[in-house]
Amino acid sequence: MHDSGxxxxxxxxxxxxxxxxxxxxxxxxAFHMLSADRDYAQTLGEALATLGERVRRCASCGNYTARxxxxxxxxxxxxxxxxxxxxxxxxxxxxxxxxxxxxxxxxLHALLDPLGGVGPAEFPLVPLMERIAREGIREVILATPPTxxxxxxxxxxxxxLRSAGVSTSRIASGVPHGGDLEFVDPITLGRALEGRRSx
Amino acid sequence: MHDSGxxxxxxxxxxxxxxxxxxxxxxxxAFHMLSADRDYAQTLGEALATLGERVRRCASCGNYTARxxxxxxxxxxxxxxxxxxxxxxxxxxxxxxxxxxxxxxxxLHALLDPLGGVGPAEFPLVPLMERIAREGIREVILATPPTxxxxxxxxxxxxxLRSAGVSTSRIASGVPHGGDLEFVDPITLGRALEGRRSx
Numbered sequence: 001m002h003d004s005g006x007x008x009x010x011x012x013x014x015x016x017x018x019x020x021x022x023x024x025x026x027x028x029x030a031f032h033m034l035s036a037d038r039d040y041a042q043t044l045g046e047a048l049a050t051l052g053e054r055v056r057r058c059a060s061c062g063n064y065t066a067r068x069x070x071x072x073x074x075x076x077x078x079x080x081x082x083x084x085x086x087x088x089x090x091x092x093x094x095x096x097x098x099x100x101x102x103x104x105x106x107x108l109h110a111l112l113d114p115l116g117g118v119g120p121a122e123f124p125l126v127p128l129m130e131r132i133a134r135e136g137i138r139e140v141i142l143a144t145p146p147t148x149x150x151x152x153x154x155x156x157x158x159x160x161l162r163s164a165g166v167s168t169s170r171i172a173s174g175v176p177h178g179g180d181l182e183f184v185d186p187i188t189l190g191r192a193l194e195g196r197r198s199x
Numbered sequence: 200m201h202d203s204g205x206x207x208x209x210x211x212x213x214x215x216x217x218x219x220x221x222x223x224x225x226x227x228x229a230f231h232m233l234s235a236d237r238d239y240a241q242t243l244g245e246a247l248a249t250l251g252e253r254v255r256r257c258a259s260c261g262n263y264t265a266r267x268x269x270x271x272x273x274x275x276x277x278x279x280x281x282x283x284x285x286x287x288x289x290x291x292x293x294x295x296x297x298x299x300x301x302x303x304x305x306x307l308h309a310l311l312d313p314l315g316g317v318g319p320a321e322f323p324l325v326p327l328m329e330r331i332a333r334e335g336i337r338e339v340i341l342a343t344p345p346t347x348x349x350x351x352x353x354x355x356x357x358x359x360l361r362s363a364g365v366s367t368s369r370i371a372s373g374v375p376h377g378g379d380l381e382f383v384d385p386i387t388l389g390r391a392l393e394g395r396r397s398x
Contacts, residue, residue, distance in 0.1 A: 005265050007246070007253040014243045019231045025219050030250075031289040032218045034263060038251040044213045047206070049244025051229075052237040054206040064233060066204050090230040 008034075060131065062107035064089045072096075072104055079103040081138045085128070085157065087111050087145060095143060103139075106131065111149040112156050123153075125160060132166060139167045146173040146191070207233075259330065261306035263288045271295075271303055278302040280337045284327070284356065286310050286344060294342060302338075305330065310348035311355050322352075324359060331365060338366045345372040345390070 004010055008030050015026035033041045057063070058070035065071070072078055082103030086092045092105040112123050131137070140161055144150035154170050161168040174192035175184050184192075203209055207229050214225035232240045256262070257269035264270070271277055281302030285291045291304040311322050330336070339360050343349035353369050360367040373391035374383050383391075 007250055007265055008263055011243075011246045011250060014239075014246055017235075017239065017243075019227050020224050021228075027289065027292065028218050029220075031287070031292070033247060033250055034254055034288070036216075040213070040216065041250055042248045044210075045244045045246070045248025045250075047210045047213055047244070048232060048247065049241045051206055051210060051232055051240055051244075055233055064207055066206055088230070089233070090226065093226065093230070 057107075057109075061092075061105050062089075062109055062127075063092055063105055081136060082141070083132070083137050083139070084141045084143050086143045087150065087153070091143065091145070101141075103141075108144070108153070111144060111147075112153040113149045116149075120156070123156070125157070128157070129160065129164060132161075132164060137166060140169075142168065142170045256306075256308075260291075260304050261288075261308055261326075262291055262304055280335060281340070282331070282336050282338070283340045283342050285342045286349065286352070290342065290344070300340075302340075307343070307352070310343060310346075311352040312348045315348075319355070322355070324356070327356070328359065328363060331360075331363060336365060339368075341367065341369045 011030045011033070012023070012026045015021055015029055016023055018026075021029070054066055055064050056066075058065045058073055059068050060073040061070060063070045063072070067074075079102050083106050084092070084095060084101055084103060085106045085108065086095070087108050087110070089107055089109075092107055095101055095105075106128055108124060108128070110118055110122070110124055112118060112120070132140070140157075142154045142157055144153045144157075158168050158170070172195050173188065174195055175181060175188060181189070210229045210232070211222070211225045214220055214228055215222055217225075220228070253265055254263050255265075257264045257272055258267050259272040260269060262269045262271070266273070278301050282305045283291070283294060283300055283302060284305045284307065285294070286307050286309070288306055288308075291306055294300055294304075305327055307323060307327070309317055309321070309323055311317060311319070331339070339356075341353040341356055343352045343356075357367050357369070371394055372387070373394055374380060374387060380388070
């Protein structure tokens with residue numbers, strides 16, 4: 001980094017680029033780094049600087065890992081015939097923390113978004129279909145986000161998977177747990193009604 | 200850092216130790232670092248790791264600086280006979296951003312806290328009094344925080360400064376701007392009434 005003579009100000013400028021960190025938090029963090037023990041700042045700094053070198057994509061599912069295969073793909077206790085397809089590693093992480101899924105993941109690192117430059121030609125369909133054939137996957141759960149691009153991706157994948165004879169489902173969209181209906185947006189309310197289940 | 204084989208998890212553990220960063224934000228930041236361009240992660244990491252080497256305390260006021268004297272102490276346009284005494288560099292930074300003070304600061308890096316191991320013997324009174332004599336300071340504004348330790352420090356300093364014949368004042372404590380009285384704590388309300396000014 002160019003030495004501006006203002007290391008604290010430089011750090012604040014870098015920190016505000018982090019998600020969820022505003023000007024105030026950035027200043028608080030920067031001052032904290034100087035009052036906290038120096039080992040911590042150095043360890044955190046090195047962890048950040050070398051993260052990209054130490055993390056790669058799992059050769060099987062595309063999730064982040066430090067090894068050739070991620071911990072889930074290497075775990076023989078995970079069901080090998082069910083895949084949960086997600087857009088990003090953070091999504092797989094969120095589902096994993098909910099402890100509701102015992103199969104493996106497939107991380108697309110992309111969503112179908114023709115206006116954003118990801119049309120069917122750019123979309124990584126082939127690696128997924130090859131994996132399904134290679135690993136004898138029988139069931140796929142589509143857990144792309146409930147956004148325009150996520151829904152488009154889900155529809156596109158559902159069609160390809162149907163042709164391949166794979167049982168396919170889409171995660172439910174509706175009112176979140178603990179959510180106050182008054183503050184839920186109309187599209188979500190519409191989906192909650194549409195997806196109602198008889199009791 | 201010891202290589203646990205889980206660089207992302209390690210980073211999350213380091214990030215949650217930052218002020219204002221919980222488990223969720225830490226995960227969000229960690230995943231962001233991998234999807235953002237790698238130069239950014241490296242630059243931020245190096246800025247953090249080397250911060251302690253590049254920042255020292257101003258020889259005059261004790262604030263953080265990259266040089267022998269901080270920018271404010273080196274600025275001849277700042278009033279040289281008025282000092283604002285604060286506990287921490289972040290406090291001087293906050294007052295500076297409010298653009299309400301044209302003098303210089305004195306950063307204690309401590310508060311009087313006998314139970315916490317900072318009694319009069321440990322408290323850095325001498326450097327302040329020496330600076331006041333050396334620089335011919337005529338007025339001191341005590342801007343230590345409105346906490347038990349901050350008030351104790353303020354009283355202690357006020358006595359020492361009175362003996363030295365220096366005009367001394369304490370910043371006002373009261374209901375913050377935009378604050379709803381309903382949600383203001385009783386001590387603050389008491390101070391707001393006590394410190395009322397005739398109109």
